[in-house]
Amino acid sequence: MNEKLTIYDTTLRDGTQAENFNLSVEDKVRITLKLDELGIDFIEGGWPGASPASTRYFEEIRNYELKHAVVTAFGSTRNFSKPPEEDPNLAALLAAKTRAITIFGKSWDIHVRDALRIELEDNLQIIEDSLAYLRPQVEFLFYDAEHFFDGYKANPQYALQTLERAVAGGAQCLVLCDTNGGTLPGEVATIIGEVSRHLNSLTVKTSVAPRPAEGEGGAELPVELGIHAHNDSECAVANSLVAVSLGVRQVQGTINGIGERCGNANLTSIMPGLALKMKHYFPAAENLHKLTETSRFVSELGNLAHHKYQPYVGQAAFAHKGGIHVSAVKRNPLTYEHIDPERVGNIRRILISDQAGRSNVLHKAKKFGIDLDSKDPLVSSILKKLKELETQGFQYEGAEASFELLMRKALGTCKEYFHLLGYKVISQKDPCALGPEEEVVEEATIRLEVGGELVHTAALGHGPVNALDNALRKALYGFYPQLEQVELQDYKVRVLASEHGTGARVRVLIESSDDDSTWGTVGVSHDIIEASWQALVDSITYKLMKDERQRQAEG
Structure with a gap:
């Protein structure tokens, strides 16, 4: 097994920025408990103070004792016009009383000039002193380097300076964010390599003494790298996996990839890839058999149809339609399946369609409790009837009851009740x-x-x-x-x-x-x-x- 990873879920905050995905406080609590059961390490609950509902969530979740997960409050660096101790955003983060806090700051010089309208050096200062103010008061402190990859491509020297100041402020993990989702895997690999080399060369002293981790006798925690990818170029999962292969140790994402615009990095694809294919360890890796259930639970509470074609957890992820495929899978599932579906809590499905072969029909007959020999001429008769009906527009992939009736009518065992x-x-x-x-x-x-x-x-x-x-x-x-x-x-x-x-x-x-x-x-x-x-x-x-x-x- 490789070095342990940390899985950081932001469904309750970043995920709720998705169109048509809304959660009540009660929904967020239920999802928190479900993610805790799965073994997620950090659960970002929202931005306290941003709305009454966000504040109420942090009050409500304190009534529950989580088995593993650490609830995290999210917010921004301080306003330039106020010192840290007078900043209402930082005060709201501390008032949430979470063990972990994540704050984001600007990495891209265009955002500093056009969005914050402050000098580049001023932005560096608010990054450092915001983190330095929070560090003695919280157990886990993470820094999200917003728009980092775009910022690095525009002005690499300045983007690296923002990370230096975050380290100086006491951040335990620097999370590199592809906020616009336009960075490709090759670019991610190159930039993370440059960041790692730069950080390894630093001799930065933190502004405050780090808060000791429990059981570590005051030893300073190393600054780790994290990845927070968006999916606007359909690369969020790939970028996350590439980042881990280069030494990143915290992976952020959402369940089902739900998120603003095209979504966030999909944890239901990332976690199986990390655990089953890259052989990394993290607590949720032991509970991947609960992954499909968790995925559908989040879709249900968000009142969204579950994505049928989603890898690993989708209804079609292990569905077989062509007759040759079905015949091979029955002999050895590895012929057309990259993993055993049960490892992620999913199931194998044999579909009935106009591509169906004898193997499909026989498989369904067995499922329906129909004794049908492979050499029985009725198999060909059923297959012929099936294909005739599908040329008319019938489909039986979501209508197995109709297909069972079709088979029993062909056998003469279907009673006419009216x-x-x-x-x-x-x-x-x-x-x-x-x-x-x-x-x-x-x-x-x-x-x-x-x-x-x-x-x-x-x-x-x-x-x-x-x-x-x-x-x-x-x-x-x-x-x-x-x-x-x-x-x-x-x-x-x-x-x-x-x-x-x-x-x-x-x-x-x-x-x-x-x-x-x-x-x-x-x-x-x-x-x-x-x-x-x-x-x-x-x-x-x-x-x-x-x-x-x-x-x-x-x-």
């Missing part, structure tokens, strides 16, 4: 209605045959599909009361071949659930109501079939 005789859906707009909610009324009428008995019923709904769903359930409840357990969790419509305009086919994907499982079904038609009907019928049929098989197994 038979449609006809349906009618009416949408009527009332121009005399007073409010927008009452302007359109939808009613569905349906005729079914259930066990030889005719059923004719109608129902209203919020929209034609909801009305049809209500009418179908109403017609079947008397025969199958267990359908009251079924809830529609998600409903998606995708227009296929949009060049046909309003005459295009649509694909409807429905996700349903009951007390113990969730399943997906699909329908395709030029008529959105008909496509919805197909998916609804499959959903109801799957539920009834599932319950019947369970009763038979228990009996």
